[in-house]
Amino acid sequence: MSNKIRFLSVRLCILFYVFNPISIGFPSEPIHTISSNIDELTTIVNHSFIIPKPLSIKPIDGALAVASITRIHIWDNADKLQSIANELAQTFFVHTGRALPVKIASPHENPMNSLLLSLSGSQESLGEEGYELLIRPHGIEFRAQKPAGIFYAMQTFRQLLQTENQESDRADRTIPCLEITDKPQFSWRGLLLDCARHFMTTEFIKRTIDQMAYHKLNVLHLHLTDDQGWRIEIKRCPELTEIGAWRGEGDERYGGFYTQDELKEIIAYAAGRFIQIIPEIEMPGHASAAIASYPQLSCSGTPIPVQTQWGIFDDVLCPGKESTFQFLEEVLEEVIAVFPSPFLHIGGDEAPRAHWQQCPHCQQRIREEHLENEHQLQSYLIRRIEKFLTSYNRRLIGWDEILEGGGLPAAAVVQSWRGMEGAVEASQMGHDVISSPCQFVYFDYPQTEEQAKSKPDWMMVTTLQKVYDFHPVPEGLTPAQAKHILGAECAIWSEHAPQAEVDRQLFPRLCAFCETVWSPADSRNWEDFSNRMRVHQIRLKNMNVDSY
Known part of the structure; x- marks a missing residue:
């Protein structure tokens, strides 16, 4: 092609650009x-x-x-x-x-x-x-x-x-x-990071936020309190971080917490990457760290330590005492002031009720509120906290146990983790739902039979293909009910996955998960995904991600 023709071609392109409306x-x-x-x-x-x-x-x-x-x-x-x-x-x-x-x-x-x-x-x-x-x-x-x-x-x-x-x-x-x-198929594309069982640094959380953004996830759920640690500064309740943020003694003392300023910095960092952060403050169960800090929060008032073992513990918050609600409202007011998200997670899972059965305060509450049993007592707590959060323009999220006992407020969001049954029940009742079935999206679970040898027996093997085959919308829902499925959230619980092991537990399964919540279900193909992952694994390596 001559220079004259090239010159004319360029001029024609520019003219097309200028005059094309x-x-x-x-x-x-x-x-x-x-x-x-x-x-x-x-x-x-x-x-x-x-x-x-x-x-x-x-x-x-x-x-x-x-x-x-x-x-x-x-x-x-x-x-x-x-x-x-x-x-x-x-x-x-x-x-x-x-x-x-x-x-x-x-x-x-x-x-x-x-x-x-x-x-x-x-x-x-x-x-x-x-x-x-x-x-x-x-x-x-x-x-x-x-x-x-x-x-x-x-x-x-x-x-x-x-x-x-x-x-x-x-x-x-x-x-x-x-x-x-x-465009994404779901508006809720989340990851739960358990910073309570094992503390994770602010730098690590920011790095995780970067990885989430790269894979087009948009919700980071921070699990901030549990039996083994309280990780958020509450200025009106200083013992929560002076006592509750630490477990063990002497050289074995372990823990840490985030100041409110540090959390605001993380929130701003995430917002710049179009990720909202949802705080979780566990109640009434998984509360040993809070009770260790303030023993009067339990039914007996007996001092207990911050737990050093994993599991479910009988000491839970006492909903029979009005002082328990005063404590929770003080805590939540400060959490709300830090986290601008319209959602706040209150846990609600794995709360033994044995102490409530023997507690005169709880039994009096049951009589006064005309409740039938301790299941309804937990529902009473959920309703009171939901009403309080609503007054601050926040929506309550809870694990699927909050469906038990009845009377769940219509605006409450249910996170279904014990399979998809909770997602079906909640959506049929008109509640919005986050799908997080443990057998598909709990990434502290082993990825292979070989990895399972070093994990607890109850952990199911969750392969990359099993994650890829996950569908956030359960079968059998009507179109109207399916609209209540906001999306899905994977989780990395840290009892058996401390910070140093998070990468190898998350990846490459996070890559499969992000496609289940972003891409249309009818476009997904395991062989095609596996082919793309061949190159994507190289990308992860070049970004210093320790993928399994």
Whole structure:
């Protein structure tokens, strides 16, 4: 091709861009011509190796030379996109070694050879978190309805930048031209991190948040209190961290806690990655650390230690004493002041009621409130706490035991962990549900029969394929009932998985889980996922993730 023809071709492209009223970015002809070579298209799509799998990937002719990108353009809504653009620049530098300037584009500026960010021109059906990623030979458009969508488009772009060998041919790297349209299937895509049984550092939590964001998860559930430790500073109740945050004695003393300022820092860090943090304050069971700090919270008032063993303990909070509710409200007021999330988890699981049967305070409460038994006494506690949380515009979440005893307030959210029966019952009653069946998504469970040899006998083997086969919506629900399934949440309980072992317990199963909550169920295929994981494992290694 002569220089004159090249010059005319470039001018025609620019003219098309300026006078095309539909395009907000790059010219779309002849680039949108789909290749007729089906084998070639299949190869391009498969070699994208994106996890979780996008809703739609349409290959188009051509490839983008990464070296041709010269800047990042914020096309509109600069106040909402500036921080994402800055992170995109950092991402580009990490993977290419080149620093790109971030510019706010003027209406008549040519966006060629740029990464263009825009909250205009995308499909309204993409919702809060969907996006379009349009890769052309002379630039890439990131389009969405909301900033979260642009952020998730950036995560997909990160994976496209990450080749099997991170250091090879960085200057000559190319990305196939694609049109990616994507959005999540569920609004709740969560991970529970148990910081109570084993304390986890703020740096580690931030690192976990980064890994979650990379896999398009959006809820971090922090399990902050349990029998073996109380991990959140409560200024009106200082003994909770002076006593309750520590177990053992002398050289065997173990523990730690987060100040409210540290938690606010973590919350802000997560918010910048479109992840909300849900605090869990266990009640009435799993409360030994609280009772060790304030013995009067139990039925007997007898001092007990913070537990050094795992299990379920008979000492639980006493709902017969009004002082117990005064304590809980003081604690929750401070928790609410720290955590802006509209949800607050109160546990509600594995609460023995033997002491309540012998407690004069509890029996008096049962008589005064016209309750039939101790099951209903726990429901009374749940209802009182739910009413208190509602007054602060918070929604209560509890494990599926909160269904027992009846009378659960309509706004309460049920997290089903003992299988999917709780999810079915709650959704049929009209409650919103988070699916977390232990046999599919508890990642402290062993991944192989070999790993199971070093785990307790009651832990079921939960393979990568078993996680991938999980469906958050149980069978047999009507369409109206299925709408109550907010999504799903995997969990890493730390009795047998302290911080140093979390990576190898989470990965690669977190990769399978993220696809179960993001990608359409009818698009999922185990063989296809396994093929994409071959490259994704290399990405994890390059990010210093100790995947199993």
